[in-house]
Amino acid sequence: MPETTAVKFEVKYLQILDETGKADEKLMPKLSKEQILRMYELMVEGRIFDDILFKLQREGRVLTFAPGKGQEAAQVGSVLAMEKDDWIAPAFRENTAFIALGMPMDVIIQYWGGDERGNKMPDGINSLPVAIPVGGHITHAVGMAWAFKLQKKKSTMVCFFGDGASSKGDFYEGLNMAGVFKAPLVAICQNNQWAISVPVKQQTAAETLAQKAIAFGFEGIKVDGNDVFAMYKATKDALEKVKAGKGPVLIEAYTYRLSDHTTADDAKKYRDPKEVEKWVLKDPIVRLKKYVIEKKLASEAELQKIEGSARKKVDDAVKRAEQIQPAGPTDIFEYTYSKKPWHVQEELEDFKRTYSEKVDR
Ligand SMILES: Cc1ncc(C[n+]2csc(CCOP(=O)(O)OP(=O)(O)O)c2C)c(N)n1
Ligand SMILES: [Mg+2]
Structure with missing residues (x-):
């Protein structure tokens, strides 16, 4: 292209399932009834998990917890589009993504209970640990993606x-x-419109977050993040493109954090309740339920059964998590170094001398 030619860019927007539960059949990805019901089941599990963990924190049974209420479609749609060898790099609000990935819920609860062993992914769960430092894991993800490419992995x-x-x-x-x-990366920005009390308007003057991809030289797409079908399709298409060696893709999942930032936050202090009410009407689970009923994929009673077993699954996981023997106090000296440097070794010995009665168990 001549250097003097103007370049035009476009940021596409994808929605398939609207707020009333109607799907655009032309855009609808190929999904069986079982797959759609599985999406529903996982989203409900995520929602109930959230609800129960929030309450457990209030009872002092888990520590600070980051709920993902409202973002279930963004996480379930994208994870279900992944293939067996793909990996996720989560931030800290991806509990529903973990559930969709098949991570045992008791391990997730163990993590939120303050036990770092819950941040060690079980075998077969292709995920980096929870990343609390905002954004830092993006560089790790890119490094890993590049390594996959160098190793010629799929x-x-x-x-x-x-x-x-x-x-x-x-x-x-x-x-x-x-x-x-051209690292094999699908970057999913869940634009839930708030970063604690800072609205997205104060993060950027750009109209979309997706358009930032253009400056990096790859595709950015804005997707209705409360639409599980759109998230599934966008991620599947992105993975296909990336796997064909055509470079990374940035997906902006336009969604909303229906709950507080964490259990240590009170969003009512900085958010207009009217804004929340508007987004409650766009609830990703409600619209999928409408679709399922309308298309006669399941009856109300069958969906209630799914909800009942989801609740039981979370309750059972809480019981299992609470039966895990707590980590020993010297664990804080472990797992960072394969061989402890002298100063860490010295601190460990000092700790043992000072707190011998606590260490001997
Ligand atoms: C490097 C860093 N700075 C600040 C914080 C405190 N902090 C935790 S979450 C958060 C906001 C994150 O907002 P966003 O990226 O939109 O994710 P969301 O919480 O909305 O899921 C901040 C500032 C942190 N964890 N790490
Ligand atoms: Mg946010």
Whole structure:
């Protein structure tokens, strides 16, 4: 292209299932009845998991917890589009993505209970640990994606982060490098419109977050993040493109955090309740339920049964998590180094001398 030619860019928007539960059949991905009901089941499990963990925190049974209420479609749609060898790099609000990935719920609860062993992924769960530092894991994900490419592996990294993370240097550094090296990366920015009390308007003057991909030299697409079919299709298409060596894709999942930022936050202090009410009407589970009923894929009673077993699954996981023997106090000295440096060894010995009665168990 001549250097003097103007270049036009476009950011597509994808919605398949609207708020009333009507799907655009022309855009609808190929999904069996079982797959659609599985989407529903996982989204409900995520919602109930959230609800129960929030209450457990209030009872002092888990520590600070980050709920994902409202973001279930963004997480379930994308994870179900992944293949066996693909990996996720989560932030800290991806409990529903973990559930969809097949991670045992008791391990997730163990993590939120403050036990770091819950951040060690069980075999077969292709996920990096929970990343609390905002945006930092984007660079890890890109590094891993690039490594997959160098090793000629078929895997792709699917990296989740929030709108707030898109203001971090890690986002620009990571995605820029991913573009240059055509790293197999699908970056999913869950734009839930708030970074704690900071609205997305204060993160960027850009109209969309998806358009930031253009500067990195790859495709960015804005997707209705409360539409599980659109998230599934966008992720599947992105994975196909990435696996064909055509470079990374940035998906902006336009969604909303219906709950507080964490159990340590009170969103009523900075959010207009009218805004929340507007988004309650766009609830991803409600619209999928309408679709399922309308298409006669399941009856109300069958869906209630799914909800009942989801609740039981979470309750059982809580019981299992609470039976796990707590980690020993010297664990804080473990797992960072394969061989402890002298100063860590010295601190460990000092700790043992000072707190011998607590260590001997
Ligand atoms: C590097 C860093 N800075 C600040 C924080 C405190 N913090 C935790 S979550 C958060 C906002 C994140 O917003 P966003 O990326 O939109 O994700 P969301 O919480 O909405 O899922 C902040 C500032 C942190 N964890 N890490
Ligand atoms: Mg956010």
